[in-house]
Structures are given as C-alpha cells and as structure tokens.
Amino acid sequence: MNADLDKQLNVFETKINEDINIEPRDWMPDDYRKHLIRQISQHAHSEVIGMQPEGNWISRAPSLRSKKILLAKIQDEGGHGLYLYSAAETLGISRDEMLHQLHEGKAKYSSIFNYPTLTWADIGAIGWLVDGAAIVNQVSLQKTSYGPYARAMVRICKEESFHQRQGYEIMTKMMQGTKDQQAMAQDAMNRWWWPSLMMFGPHDSDSPNTGNAMKWKIKRQSNDILRQKFIDKTVQQAHLIGLSIPDNKLKWNEDKKSYDHGEINWDEFIRVINGDGPCNKQRMKHHIKAHQEGEWVRKAAIAYQLKRKELINQ
Amino acid sequence: MTEEIKDTQWPLWEVFIQSNPGLPYKHAGSVHGSDKEIAMQNARDTYTRRNEGTSIWIVPSNSIVASNPSDSDMFFEPSNDKIYRHPTFYVMPEGALNI
Ligand SMILES: [Fe+2]
Ligand SMILES: [Fe+2]
Numbered sequence: 090m091n092a093d094l095d096k097q098l099n100v101f102e103t104k105i106n107e108d109i110n111i112e113p114r115d116w117m118p119d120d121y122r123k124h125l126i127r128q129i130s131q132h133a134h135s136e137v138i139g140m141q142p143e144g145n146w147i148s149r150a151p152s153l154r155s156k157k158i159l160l161a162k163i164q165d166e167g168g169h170g171l172y173l174y175s176a177a178e179t180l181g182i183s184r185d186e187m188l189h190q191l192h193e194g195k196a197k198y199s200s201i202f203n204y205p206t207l208t209w210a211d212i213g214a215i216g217w218l219v220d221g222a223a224i225v226n227q228v229s230l231q232k233t234s235y236g237p238y239a240r241a242m243v244r245i246c247k248e249e250s251f252h253q254r255q256g257y258e259i260m261t262k263m264m265q266g267t268k269d270q271q272a273m274a275q276d277a278m279n280r281w282w283w284p285s286l287m288m289f290g291p292h293d294s295d296s297p298n299t300g301n302a303m304k305w306k307i308k309r310q311s312n313d314i315l316r317q318k319f320i321d322k323t324v325q326q327a328h329l330i331g332l333s334i335p336d337n338k339l340k341w342n343e344d345k346k347s348y349d350h351g352e353i354n355w356d357e358f359i360r361v362i363n364g365d366g367p368c369n370k371q372r373m374k375h376h377i378k379a380h381q382e383g384e385w386v387r388k389a390a391i392a393y394q395l396k397r398k399e400l401i402n403q
Numbered sequence: 404m405t406e407e408i409k410d411t412q413w414p415l416w417e418v419f420i421q422s423n424p425g426l427p428y429k430h431a432g433s434v435h436g437s438d439k440e441i442a443m444q445n446a447r448d449t450y451t452r453r454n455e456g457t458s459i460w461i462v463p464s465n466s467i468v469a470s471n472p473s474d475s476d477m478f479f480e481p482s483n484d485k486i487y488r489h490p491t492f493y494v495m496p497e498g499a500l501n502i
Contacts (some may be wrong), residue, residue: 097473115472164452171449175433184435241432248453331423388408390437396409397438 105306110236113179116250117325121305125235126180127196128307129188133173134198138372140166141205143215158255159212165248172244176237188323192377200358201284203366210263210270210277218285218323220277224249225319226289227255234306257326271331279335286350287358289316321347416442417466418449420456430462436461 097116104111111117140163147163150156174184176247190196206212229251231242263274290296290312302308320339327334338351360366413435419428431450436442442461451459470478486492495502 112472114469168449168452171434172432178415178433188412191453237432244432384410387410387413387437390406390413390441394438 098336105234105304108232108234108306110239111234112236120138120301121307122180124302124305124307125238126182127176128302129173129177129198129238130182130190131197133170133177133187134191135202136166136170136173138198138202138376139219140170141372142202142204142368142376143212145206146212147210149209150212152334155259162216162252165252169241169245169248172241173238176235176241179237188380190314192373192380194364194373197362199288200361200366201288203361203369203372204280204284205367207280208277210260210273211281213256213259213263213274214277214281216252216254217260217326218281219288220249220256221323222285222288222319224253225315225322229315230308230312232306232309238307245397257330260332261330275332278332280320282335283354283357284361286316286320286353287355289319291355291358314400318348319351324348339381413437413441415501416446416461417464417467418446419460419462420450421458421460422456424457426460433464434461 098118101111101115101117101121103109103116111121122210143159143163143166147156147159150159174187175286177187178184187196191198206215224246227242227246231239231246233239233242260274260278263270269297293311303311324334324339336351339347341347342349361369364370414437415433416436416439417433418431420431421428431446434442434445434449436445439461443459446459446461451454484486
C-alpha cells in the first residue's frame, strides 16, 4: 500500500519537474489539491466580487461609449469567475460549496475590492492599475502546473489587455482635461496605487504559503518579483500622462535596473483582509442578497425541466 | 409531486467549441445549466464573447467516460510497438517521386 503511494508521488513529482501539467484525474498529494482549491476559488471569488466596485458606475458612465465598454468589461469579469469556478470544480469541490465558503467568510477574495469607487477616475484607475497588477500575476500563472487552471489563465489573459487599456485611456483623457479632472485622476491614483501593490501579497520573506506553492509550480514567480515587474512597467505610463506616483521613496536604481520603492503599509493590508476595509461588509451583503434573490429562479428552472421530462415520459 | 426542490447551482455540462467550420471541436471548460437550452445559452455567453466559435457542443459532464490515467501506460502501450503504422517505417527506392 505504501509502496503504491510512493510510486504515485514519484510519478507526480516527475511530472512537476518536467513541466508536464497535472490533470484532474491524475493522482496528486492532498495538500496540492487543497492548495489549488483554496487559490482557484479565491481567485474566482475575486473576479466576481470585483464586479461590484465597477458596477457602481454603470448607470453614471459619462457617455454611451464608456457605458458600453464598462458593461463589456464587467461581463468579462463575471466570465473569468466562471472559468475559474469550473477549473476548481475539476478538483472535486462543488459550486454550491464554494459559494457557501465565501458567504461564511471561510474563503477570502482579493482585498483590493474592499475599497470604494468614489469618482469616474476610479474606473480608470481600476482598469489600469488593478487589472494591470492582475495581468502581471495571471501571465505568470499561465504556466501553473495544474492543467485546467493554466488553461483558464490563458483565456483570461487574452481578455485582460482590453481591460487595462480602457482604464489607461480613461486616465489619459482626464489628464488632458480641465484642472479639476486632472486632480480627480491624481486623487484616484493616490488612493489605488498602494492597494494595487498589496495585491501581490506579503513580501517573500513573510509569506508562509510560498514554499510548497513554488515547489509544486502552482506559483511560478514570487510575490516580490511580480510586484517589481508591475512597478517597473507602470511608472513610465504614469509619468507619460502627467500622473505622479504617491511614493516619495520611489527611485530608479541603475544597478538593479528597476525601481526602489517605499515601505508598504502591511497593517492596512492585514486589517482589510481580515474584514475591516471600507467596503467589506457591503460587498458580502450585496453578494448574499443577489444569491438569495436568485434562488427562486434556480428552483423554477429545475421545476420546469422536471415538468417537461414528465410530459415527455407520458 | 409538490416535493420540495432543492436550491442548487444546476447540473454541470462540458463545453466543446469549433472555432471555424472544418476544424475539430475543442474542450473549452464547463458551465451549469438546468436543461440543455439554458446550458447552451450559458456556454455561448461564457465561452464565445469574442468570436471564439461558430459551433458549440454541450455534454452533461457525468456522461463523459474518461480513460484512467493510472492505467495509461498499459492502455496506450500497444501503439508504441507497432511502428509499421507510421509512413517512415517503409523504405522507398531511391528516385521514387511523389510518395
Ligand atoms: Fe478578470
Ligand atoms: Fe479584468
């Protein structure tokens, strides 16, 4: 029995080492499965909860063009949630269970979505910075070791670049506008910059989950490396349109050919993750309400399907 | 018949998409649907928002029969020792054209 397990573990580890994807019916260590279920379901929840801050502006988008774009963008995010839920389901957890864990507070979602969208410029900042940070992470995850997760990431990355570009376009237009519009854009930048950096998670030296995740190639690059990539890409884009980065320690470092940055406020990160951000309660309340209000629709559709079966069988 | 219906996320379906006529169908992922019409609608909305397909197949997930990965060595072995199934196995005379 034990020899069997050793053999299976060996097959699994060989695959990981040779960059061969693990597929749903393959044997995998329990902890690998658990880690994936946690990570993929939280990723899915983030996509879905992330629809709320942006949804706040659909009815107030400044033009029909921007409204259509925002609708399409938010619909994509719903789609991303669905791709990811379906990837998680291949690991043996049901959709019902995942939603239950979210509503119970057992599963988390990205803490960035607990911040409010106060002005139209926030929609620009989210697309450009939040989706921009998500892209850096997701591009890296296209090479994650679990097949269904990797395939969902490939699909998602194809759709994300429109999200980032529409956000940057909003910021660019505002920076070309009146003094008030410019101030609004800078204000959004100031509020979203640091939370965007926090999206990559704690420093490598303080992240307890990284060890196994890297060993099993679930995660391909460390939090700090990904964060640095995002900073290095984004600073030039900000400066080009006249936005400043709200970090007076930000400085080009010629030796490492990238930017040094100031200290991230990890107390805030931990507070928001643990439920004490500006919108945590509102986000969850809204999700639960929408879920409960949809219950009769789900039941009616099943009733309809049963009734029809009955008629056919008569 | 007035039995209480349980609230669920509906049964699972696998989605296969043909990106253009003439090409094989490729697995895209899965969706939930209470019946085939709703599952089809959800498959379209979820997997073809950008002209990814011209045709969709959906199949109830529990109808899929998959080979067992732990048997796969044995299962696919026989094709390895029949190299005469490959055109490169055969020696053609020097100078033969179009073959
Ligand atoms: Fe997304
Ligand atoms: Fe996005």
